[in-house]
Amino acid sequence: MNRPDVGELRPPxxxxxGPGPSDVHPRVLRAMATPLVGHLDPAFVEMMDETQELLRYAFRTDNQWTIxxxxxxxxxxxxxxxxLVEPGETMLVPTNGYFGGRMAEMARRAGGEVVEVDAPWGEPLDPAAVQEAFDEHQPDVFGFVHAETSTGVRQPSVPELTSIAHDHDAYVVADCVTSLGGVELExxxxxxDVAYSGPQKCLSCPPGASPLTLNDRAMDKVLSREEPARSWYLDLSLLEGYxxxxRAYHHTAPITNVYALREALRLVAEEGIEERWERHRRVAGAxxxxxxxxxxxxxxxxxxxxPSLNAVRVPAGAAAGAVIDDLLASYDLEIAGGLGDLAGEIFRIGCMGHSARPDNVSFLVSALGETxxxxxxxxxxxxGTETVASEL
Amino acid sequence: MNRPDVGELRPPxxxxxGPGPSDVHPRVLRAMATPLVGHLDPAFVEMMDETQELLRYAFRTDNQWTIxxxxxxxxxxxxxxxxLVEPGETMLVPTNGYFGGRMAEMARRAGGEVVEVDAPWGEPLDPAAVQEAFDEHQPDVFGFVHAETSTGVRQPSVPELTSIAHDHDAYVVADCVTSLGGVELExxxxxxDVAYSGPQKCLSCPPGASPLTLNDRAMDKVLSREEPARSWYLDLSLLEGYxxxxRAYHHTAPITNVYALREALRLVAEEGIEERWERHRRVAGAxxxxxxxxxxxxxxxxxxxxPSLNAVRVPAGAAAGAVIDDLLASYDLEIAGGLGDLAGEIFRIGCMGHSARPDNVSFLVSALGETxxxxxxxxxxxxGTETVASEL
Incomplete structure (x- = not known):
C-alpha cells in the first residue's frame, strides 16, 4: 500500500x-493551538467549571446543568x-424551516410520535396556531426554532409560546443555534426548559463542542426515564457523571474544543452579552x-x-448558485443559498460573532452588488455601499 | 446577571x-490554529478526500467508506x-475489559440482544471460546477489542477470530482505539468488516474527529436496514451523503478537527506506518x-x-492513587490507574504517537521509580533507568 502524498495544510x-462557520477570533485560534492536558486533569476540571459558568452567562440562565x-x-x-422524548411520547415540532424537519426526525428516532404546528417557511410560528395544536394533540414536548438558519426568521413572542406549553405541562426545547451570543435570548x-446551540455561529468558535442547557424540571425528566436514551454517547444521565x-469518566472530552469555547465565551463576557446583541443589531442593520x-x-x-442570518431574495436576472460561486472564486467570500422550500430563492448571509464587523459588511455589500x-x-x-457607510 | 471573570487560558x-490524550505534535497544534473555511467549501471537500485517503493508509484498507x-x-x-446492529439482532461482545461492556451497552441501546464471550480482564479472547460462543448463539455481529485500553492487552490471532465470524455469516466490529497508528493493524x-478508533491515542491528535472504516459488505448492511439507525447524528446512510x-449537507463538520487529523495522518504517512509500529515497539519496549x-x-x-498501553502492576507498599497524584503534582506527568476489575491494581502508562519518544520514556521510568x-x-x-538508557 502506497503512502499518500498529501501536501501542507494551506486552505484559502x-x-x-454564510450560515456558519463564521470567522474565528484570533484569540480563539490561539487557544486551539494550546497543548493538551488530560480530560480528568484537575486543571481541566477547573476549566470545565469556568466554561459552564461562561455558558450560563451567554444563555442568561442559572441552570446548573449547562454544558x-x-x-x-x-x-x-x-x-x-x-x-427529553421518551418512546411513545408526542413531540410538537414546527414546519416553518429546515430545522423543524430535523427536530421531527430526531424525535421519531427517539421513539416519539411527531405532530406539527404549521407555518410557511419564512414565517414565525403564530401563538394562536401553537395553542390550537396543543389543544388538539396534547404533546409532551414542544420544540421551536428561535433563530431559523434556513429562512432568516427570528421567532418573536417566545414567552407566549413557553407559557402555552407549560399550561399543558409540556417541556419546551428551543433551537438557539443561530441566536446564542448574537441575538437576544433569555x-x-x-x-x-431546554436550549441548545452551536459554537460556530454567533460565538465564532470552531465547531466541535456545542452548548446545551436544561433546567431542573427537564433534567428531572431525563433522570427518571423508564428506559435509557437511545444514544449512549449523548446520554445526559451519564454526562451528568462527568x-x-x-467527574466520572464517560468519554474523552474534546479538550481543544473546550479550550476554544472557553476563550470564545470569555470574549462574550468581555464585550457584555447585551452589548454583543446590540453590535449584531447595528452591524447587521447596516x-x-x-x-x-x-x-x-x-x-x-x-x-x-x-440579524445573525440575513435572508435576501435573489433578484430577477441572477442565478443564485452562480453568484455564490463567483463571490467565492473572485472575492474569497462565502455566503450560501436557500435550502428546501427556499432553494434558489434566497441568499443566506450570516453576520455572526467575529464576522459581524464593519469591514466585513462593507466588503460584503460591495462585492455582492458588483457580482x-x-x-x-x-x-x-x-x-448600497453609500448606505452601509453611513449606517456603520 | 454578572459577567463571569474568567482568566486567560493557561493550562499547566x-x-x-496516560491512556490518552497523548502529547500532540507541534505541527498538529499549528494546524488547529488555522483559520476556517466552510464545511462545503471546495477547498474543504478536497481536504476531506485527502483525509480519507490518509485514513485508509493508516487502517491498511482500501475501503471506500473510511471517514x-x-x-x-x-x-x-x-x-x-x-x-450495524438492528433491533432484534444479536451481538457477541467480549468480557475481557472495560470497552467490551461499553460495546454491550451500545448494542442494547441499538435494540440488539447481547451475548458474551468470556475471558478475564487482562487476558485476550481465546479463539476456541469465540468458536463455542458462535456455535451456541449464532450472533449477527461480533465485536472485539484489538487493543484494550483498560488492561493493556493486545488481541493476537485476529484473522482466526474474523474467520470464525465469517464462517457464521456474522459481521466483525473491531475496537482499534488504542492501536490505530501505533500497533500493527491490517x-x-x-x-x-468495521473498525473504529480515536485520534488522541497513537495518532497524537486532539479528540474531536474519530476514524471509522467499513467495507462494502458492512456498508451494504447499513444501507439496507429496515428501520433507520436510532441516532440521526451518527446515521452512516446520511453521512454517506456528505x-x-x-457532498450533501448533513451537519457542520468539525473543520478544525479535520485539519488536525489530516496533519496527524500526514505525519503517519511521512514516518511510514510500519516504521511507526516499529518505533512504538522499540520505545515502549524500553x-x-x-x-x-x-x-x-x-x-x-x-x-x-x-506497546501503546503498558499496564504495570502496582507494587506492594504503594497506593496507586497517591503515586499518580504525586507524579502529576511533582513532575507534571500524567499516567492513570486501573478501571473496573483492575482498579487499584495497575498503573496504565501510555506510550502513544508523539508521546512514544525516548525522552518521555526515560523521564517516565525515572520519575515513576523515584515516586x-x-x-x-x-x-x-x-x-530501571540504566536499562531504559541501554535499550533506547
Missing part, C-alpha cells in the same frame, strides 16, 4: 459570511431531543439597509428579521 | 503518558455499533524493560503485551 483565506456537548450543533440538538426569563460533581438600498428585498419582515450587476441584475451598487 | 504543561466521525472515539464506536488482510460523492528491571511486573503476558521509592515500594530505580 476566506471571509465567512458543551462533545460534537457539533446537531449533536447538542440530538442530546436535547433524544433525552433562557430563564422566557421560561425555556460534568457534575462526580448590512440590511445596504442591500435594501441597492434594491434587494429581505425575505423576512422587519418584525422578525434575524449581481455582473450577472445582469438591476441593482444600484453605489446606493 | 504536562507530559501525557472521521464528528465526535470523540466513543462517537465512532456508537456509529459502528448503532448502524484491516483488509485480517478481514475486519462524505461520499454527493519502557517495559525499564519497569521490569526496576522490579515491577507487567499485567499482560509478553505474547499479548500492548514509588518515596512511597515505600521496593524498587531498584537505578536498574
Amino acid at each position: 483565506v476566506r471571509t465567512l459570511m 458543551p456537548v462533545s460534537g457539533t450543533g446537531s449533536a447538542s440538538m440530538e442530546a436535547a431531543i433524544g433525552n 433562557v430563564d426569563e422566557w421560561d425555556v 460534568w457534575g460533581d462526580e 448590512l440590511k439597509a445596504g442591500v435594501e438600498a441597492m434594491g434587494l428585498e429581505m425575505n423576512a419582515a422587519d418584525e422578525y428579521w434575524l 449581481l450587476a455582473d450577472h445582469g441584475a438591476d441593482v444600484d451598487v453605489g446606493a | 504543561v504536562r507530559t501525557l503518558m 472521521p466521525v464528528s465526535g470523540t472515539g466513543s462517537a465512532s464506536m456508537e456509529a459502528a455499533i448503532g448502524n 484491516v483488509d488482510e485480517w478481514d475486519v 462524505w461520499g460523492d454527493e 519502557l517495559k524493560a525499564g519497569v521490569e528491571a526496576m522490579g515491577l511486573e507487567m499485567n499482560a503476558a509478553d505474547e499479548y503485551w500492548l 514509588l521509592a518515596d512511597h515505600g515500594a521496593d524498587v531498584d530505580v537505578g536498574a
